Amino acid sequence: MKRLTYPERPGWRDKARAAGFGFHEMYGEPYWLDDAAYAFTLEEIEERIEAPSEELHEMCMDLVGDIVASEENLDRLAVPEDLRDLVRSSWQRGDRHLYGRFDLAYDGAGPVKLLEYNADTPTSIFETAYFQYNWLTDQIEAGVLPEAADQFNSVQESLIDAFSSFSTDPIFHFAAMTDNEEDRGTTVYLMDCASQAGHRVELLDIKDIGVDAQGRFTDLQDRVIDRCFKLYPWEFMLREKFAEHLPQSGHVFVEPAWKAVLSNKGLLPLLWKRYPNHPNLLPAFFEDDHDAQSLTSFVRKPLLSREGENVTITTDGKELASAPGDYGDEGFIIQQYAPLFESEGGFAVLGSWMIGDRAAGLGMREDRSRITANLSRFVPHVILD
Numbered sequence: 079m080k081r082l083t084y085p086e087r088p089g090w091r092d093k094a095r096a097a098g099f100g101f102h103e104m105y106g107e108p109y110w111l112d113d114a115a116y117a118f119t120l121e122e123i124e125e126r127i128e129a130p131s132e133e134l135h136e137m138c139m140d141l142v143g144d145i146v147a148s149e150e151n152l153d154r155l156a157v158p159e160d161l162r163d164l165v166r167s168s169w170q171r172g173d174r175h176l177y178g179r180f181d182l183a184y185d186g187a188g189p190v191k192l193l194e195y196n197a198d199t200p201t202s203i204f205e206t207a208y209f210q211y212n213w214l215t216d217q218i219e220a221g222v223l224p225e226a227a228d229q230f231n232s233v234q235e236s237l238i239d240a241f242s243s244f245s246t247d248p249i250f251h252f253a254a255m256t257d258n259e260e261d262r263g264t265t266v267y268l269m270d271c272a273s274q275a276g277h278r279v280e281l282l283d284i285k286d287i288g289v290d291a292q293g294r295f296t297d298l299q300d301r302v303i304d305r306c307f308k309l310y311p312w313e314f315m316l317r318e319k320f321a322e323h324l325p326q327s328g329h330v331f332v333e334p335a336w337k338a339v340l341s342n343k344g345l346l347p348l349l350w351k352r353y354p355n356h357p358n359l360l361p362a363f364f365e366d367d368h369d370a371q372s373l374t375s376f377v378r379k380p381l382l383s384r385e386g387e388n389v390t391i392t393t394d395g396k397e398l399a400s401a402p403g404d405y406g407d408e409g410f411i412i413q414q415y416a417p418l419f420e421s422e423g424g425f426a427v428l429g430s431w432m433i434g435d436r437a438a439g440l441g442m443r444e445d446r447s448r449i450t451a452n453l454s455r456f457v458p459h460v461i462l463d
Contacts, residue, residue, distance in 0.1 A: 173334030206441035207233035236433035241275035248304035
């Protein structure tokens with residue numbers, strides 16, 4: 079694993095805008111980097127990233143049934159009591175899912191370590207699946223990269239295949255906070271994948287979802303929503319006013335309600351308890367567990383948190399880094415600190431994408447801080463042997 083610099087592609091910003099990637103720059107800061115890439119060998123990808131990702135996914139899926147069947151575990155994960163049957167029945171029905179992203183620490187030498195599983199909302203899926211592949215093909219065509227250069231990236235074709243597993247009879251609605259450019263762009267990309275799988279699709283703002291007299295969710299034309307992708311976290315949905323209607327119609331949403339337990343940081347101590355000393359796991363405990371005191375270098379994370387908010391890193395008893403935010407009321411977990419790959423670009427986290435139940439691609443994020451946050455940069459990757 080190396081971080082390499084390359085010349086920017088001429089006119090790449092125009093290509094980004096044309097592809098709906100207007101959020102390549104956010105709040106005046108670059109989000110996409112076109113002049114760098116992380117290079118891996120094929121062996122690294124296949125043996126140290128792809129294979130462990132699939133094993134981790136199997137471990138997580140094996141744990142879901144035990145979590146939803148245990149009131150103690152659901153308490154630990156702060157799942158609202160009146161909506162636990164929604165989560166439980168979603169799993170028991172076998173509601174279909176699309177994707178998940180493991181955030182992994184890897185220093186180029188030892189085994190990857192699971193930092194967390196982003197199993198609900200698809201941050202960076204467009205950049206991973208589409209725009210970094212464009213970067214690869216453009217750089218090969220320009221002679222910057224050798225013709226044999228490759229990428230761990232079958233995300234788009236895997237998404238189309240995953241969407242094909244859903245019935246094409248009803249309209250497939252796609253809901254997001256459409257005034258957010260990143261959320262809208264990501265959702266429109268997924269709509270395109272669904273269209274290629276044969277679905278009729280329609281975009282609506284999440285706030286425009288209505289409820290009819292029978293308690294069914296409806297769109298702006300008062301049509302019943304039978305299937306709806308939502309770029310909106312389950313931990314938010316379970317606490318919304320309209321959550322009272324979810325038990326009757328919650329099965330329409332993708333990702334399904336059972337993903338609420340995999341996108342919760344409380345998954346990490348439960349995994350460690352089930353698979354102690356697994357080479358791809360870090361010791362992790364709920365903050366009030368006695369064993370949490372055994373860690374002197376650790377990361378404190380809220381059960382429900384996004385983009386690194388309210389995360390604190392402590393090494394040898396001293397605070398190394400922290401991030402502000404509005405999370406933490408539900409509780410915290412403690413996870414052993416794992417140093418990230420460090421280069422002139424900062425600290426890098428590997429985002430290993432699962433589409434359906436198989437590993438399908440890699441997206442790299444880097445930041446000057448050890449805590450990956452909302453504006454951490456996305457950097458393409460390449461396989462060079």
